[in-house]
Amino acid sequence: MISLKNITKTYKNTPVVKNVTLELPKGKIISLVGSNGAGKSTLLGVIARVLNPDDGQIIINERNIEDYKTRLLAQHISILKQSNHLNLKLAVKELVAFGRFPYSQGKLNTTDQEKINEALTFLELDDLKDRYVDELSGGQKQRVFLAMVVAQDTDYILLDEPLNNLDMKHSVQIMKTLQALCKQKGKTIIMVVHDINFASQYSHYIAALKSGEIKYFGKTQDIIEPKKLKDVFDIDFEILEHNNKKICNYFN
Amino acid sequence: MNVIKNYNTLKLFGLAALVLVLAIVSLFIGVKNISPLQVLNWNKQEVMLLTISRFPRTIALVITGVGMSICGLIMQQITQNKFVSPTTSGSLDAAKLGILTTLIVIPQEQALVKLIVSFLVTFSASLLFIKIINNLKHKSIVFVPIVGLLFGGIINSITSFFAYKFNIVQDVGATRDMSGSWLMGDFSGILQGNYEAVYLCLPAVVITYVYASKFTVIGMGKEVSLNLGLNYSSVLNIGLLCVSLTISAIVVTVGIIPFLGLVIPNIISHFKGDNLKATLPYTALFGAAFLLVCDIIGRLIIFPFEVPIGLMIGLVGGFSFLILLIKKQ
Amino acid sequence: MTAITKKMSILLLLTLGLIALFLFIGLPNNWDYALEKRSVKIVAIIVVSCAVATASVIFQTLTSNRILTPSIMGFEAVYFLFQTVIIFIYGDKTFRVINQENNFFLSILCMLLFAFVIFKLLFKKEKNNLYLLLLIGLVLGTLFQTVSSFLQLIIDPNEFLMLQGSLYASFNSINYDLLWYASGTLLLCFGVVFCFTNHLNVMLLGRDQSINLGVNYFKKTQLFLFLIAILVSVSTALVGPITFLGVLVTNLTYELFKTYKHQILIPACCMVSVVSILLAQYVVEEVFQYNSTISIIINFVGGIYFMYLLFKAKKL
Numbered sequence: 001m002i003s004l005k006n007i008t009k010t011y012k013n014t015p016v017v018k019n020v021t022l023e024l025p026k027g028k029i030i031s032l033v034g035s036n037g038a039g040k041s042t043l044l045g046v047i048a049r050v051l052n053p054d055d056g057q058i059i060i061n062e063r064n065i066e067d068y069k070t071r072l073l074a075q076h077i078s079i080l081k082q083s084n085h086l087n088l089k090l091a092v093k094e095l096v097a098f099g100r101f102p103y104s105q106g107k108l109n110t111t112d113q114e115k116i117n118e119a120l121t122f123l124e125l126d127d128l129k130d131r132y133v134d135e136l137s138g139g140q141k142q143r144v145f146l147a148m149v150v151a152q153d154t155d156y157i158l159l160d161e162p163l164n165n166l167d168m169k170h171s172v173q174i175m176k177t178l179q180a181l182c183k184q185k186g187k188t189i190i191m192v193v194h195d196i197n198f199a200s201q202y203s204h205y206i207a208a209l210k211s212g213e214i215k216y217f218g219k220t221q222d223i224i225e226p227k228k229l230k231d232v233f234d235i236d237f238e239i240l241e242h243n244n245k246k247i248c249n250y251f252n
Numbered sequence: 253m254n255v256i257k258n259y260n261t262l263k264l265f266g267l268a269a270l271v272l273v274l275a276i277v278s279l280f281i282g283v284k285n286i287s288p289l290q291v292l293n294w295n296k297q298e299v300m301l302l303t304i305s306r307f308p309r310t311i312a313l314v315i316t317g318v319g320m321s322i323c324g325l326i327m328q329q330i331t332q333n334k335f336v337s338p339t340t341s342g343s344l345d346a347a348k349l350g351i352l353t354t355l356i357v358i359p360q361e362q363a364l365v366k367l368i369v370s371f372l373v374t375f376s377a378s379l380l381f382i383k384i385i386n387n388l389k390h391k392s393i394v395f396v397p398i399v400g401l402l403f404g405g406i407i408n409s410i411t412s413f414f415a416y417k418f419n420i421v422q423d424v425g426a427t428r429d430m431s432g433s434w435l436m437g438d439f440s441g442i443l444q445g446n447y448e449a450v451y452l453c454l455p456a457v458v459i460t461y462v463y464a465s466k467f468t469v470i471g472m473g474k475e476v477s478l479n480l481g482l483n484y485s486s487v488l489n490i491g492l493l494c495v496s497l498t499i500s501a502i503v504v505t506v507g508i509i510p511f512l513g514l515v516i517p518n519i520i521s522h523f524k525g526d527n528l529k530a531t532l533p534y535t536a537l538f539g540a541a542f543l544l545v546c547d548i549i550g551r552l553i554i555f556p557f558e559v560p561i562g563l564m565i566g567l568v569g570g571f572s573f574l575i576l577l578i579k580k581q
Numbered sequence: 582m583t584a585i586t587k588k589m590s591i592l593l594l595l596t597l598g599l600i601a602l603f604l605f606i607g608l609p610n611n612w613d614y615a616l617e618k619r620s621v622k623i624v625a626i627i628v629v630s631c632a633v634a635t636a637s638v639i640f641q642t643l644t645s646n647r648i649l650t651p652s653i654m655g656f657e658a659v660y661f662l663f664q665t666v667i668i669f670i671y672g673d674k675t676f677r678v679i680n681q682e683n684n685f686f687l688s689i690l691c692m693l694l695f696a697f698v699i700f701k702l703l704f705k706k707e708k709n710n711l712y713l714l715l716l717i718g719l720v721l722g723t724l725f726q727t728v729s730s731f732l733q734l735i736i737d738p739n740e741f742l743m744l745q746g747s748l749y750a751s752f753n754s755i756n757y758d759l760l761w762y763a764s765g766t767l768l769l770c771f772g773v774v775f776c777f778t779n780h781l782n783v784m785l786l787g788r789d790q791s792i793n794l795g796v797n798y799f800k801k802t803q804l805f806l807f808l809i810a811i812l813v814s815v816s817t818a819l820v821g822p823i824t825f826l827g828v829l830v831t832n833l834t835y836e837l838f839k840t841y842k843h844q845i846l847i848p849a850c851c852m853v854s855v856v857s858i859l860l861a862q863y864v865v866e867e868v869f870q871y872n873s874t875i876s877i878i879i880n881f882v883g884g885i886y887f888m889y890l891l892f893k894a895k896k897l
Binding site for chain 1: 778783785786790793794795796797840
Binding site: 339387390395401402403405412417560573577578 | 646648649653702710712713715716717719720721723724727728730731824825869872873874877878880881883884885887888891892
């Protein structure tokens, strides 16, 4: 379980994340939603220690992340940022192999090799593994980076807008993969999503942020309500139900 | 509204008056002591000294100050980068390479030939620089000037290569690969008859004023200018022609004045914002005032000798730029 | 992998061959003296090549940019200023007051001090903006150069000739002892670098990705910058500055070996660097009959290559 205690992060005197306290349950898919500038990506970055909070504590598996060795922490938590342009000529399998760095520091053993192959298969990349990453399409690239995270084999996987720039087919494909990761491998997935309907369809929990604060946090069913959503996004919502899943209509 | 406008005009007049006062002070500093009284009494020798040496110097100072600052401003608009200037785009180094070329090819050169060759080299170098920037993917405010400085370094290494080959190293001062002491800005040699080329900066200043908003538009890129119905390449060429002409005229007559074109527009934009039309007169006047002050100090601190203006500006401007950089962080 | 091994072997053979040519061709009758002189020269060339190559590869990895070289960070300007100042102060007595050895160590000290100051000034935990660091280094460099050029203007022309000797890189008058110190330092740095080549590979992926993969990015960056500072100052103090060597050899290496692995890149780049300097030295001696210097040749060629890179590469 990841607990956040009083996390605060300020950029040039404007607080972006204000005093956030949150407990993120294990083995679930959790979506962070909110308008632009609500502090979602910053919060995610802080949890992944890519950004340093000005104040507050992050506790992973009952240990403060500052007490972890950087290398050890990378075996527990991984993050995939939204912009992943590479200037390198790197084959798919080579990039995925980097995911094993926290374990073997670059000298791959048989377990590493197995994990890499497993990750490649999991994301259906077997045919592409010898191709160069910069030659792939957006959807394929995203899968490759996801494969690297899968190879890293951490309990917690943090994703910053994994659907950014993907079309509907590839978005659904990625989401299905995440669902499988959660279900089959028991991973905890925390992600920033822009489309409220993707959050509603695929996540177990939703945390809604507004101007740096957690406005609502709870089971998806409880958060997807016209009143709450209006409060968070400042537009009107109509909620439709289909197959026990809620779909938001905000096209007024 | 009217009040604000009047207030601004007042400030502009204040700045103009400051330049005038500084110019008058500058006239009466020198090894030979001249007092305003003697001039008023039409003392022949003093008046002659004034017209042959002091007036040209002061005029050259004012025009250089205006010209360099405006050049910086145009380049910053065209590249949309606050830290681009003649110093950080290789233009000054190109002007030097041009002069070196004339020294090698036609040693008994005339000032005009020097100017033309240097202008041509500077113009091509600025075109090249713009091309390079357009090629860059990573156009951050800090990275573009780094590329510009490197570009200048390359031009200088070419200068060094030929200077060494033709054995004119100390004259050319190409001892250092990034920039040389050769042609370090110096107003002490300015006399009637050898400085008039700086007047060539004036048309450039006028054109800049007319084209001000167009430069801003082309700075936003080819597509945007096309969309707004502007001919990108012709406006770009006009801008670069102005800049190159100004720079080569100044380098040929007084030498290299580093950092002025960088620092002055930044200081003005800090106080007055970025509306080019509104800031232009301030930038021009402030540039002149700044250069005059540096020159006066340079002439006074080791009186009766003087510190070359290139060194004074190099130090003061360099430090100001550093402060800007650290503040920007 | 085999392709890379093959290329490495060819490069190694080429390097060794050139070294042998340089050492043995046209040896005069009393060969032992000449051979000793040539050996010293070749060792100096190897030391400088490896130092510049290693420093440049690491620097480009840290900045994830292939057109930069640590030499432009201001080290050379500090070296220039120091040399100018001592000649300005002591004039023709310089060599009696400060011997070559002291000059070497004092130069290194000045450069390291400079590096320390700008690193301290700019390193904040959150974002170590290397581009800003570089630009500030460049500007400080120009500031120092302004002062040097002023001093050079007022230096007597004879003393200026002396100064010129130390300002242009040259392998013709290397102090034997200094070479030992430099080689030792180089080996030490090499040892450290080769412990962390895998970290360098990860750091190519950028800051966030490195942190994600458990690299202590902040500490590692500092460590590598420190190593770069040592390598560059030692090579500069030994033979003088060769600004564009780094850009030239690293990019040639990337072209030859399309790999990201520093285990291969660094040694390959060292060899490319040795080859380049040897060729430049040949051009200086045979084509220009010593009427040019190695730094001018390398900067000229490197500069032109650099322009080509700026135009060609859309991915800078």
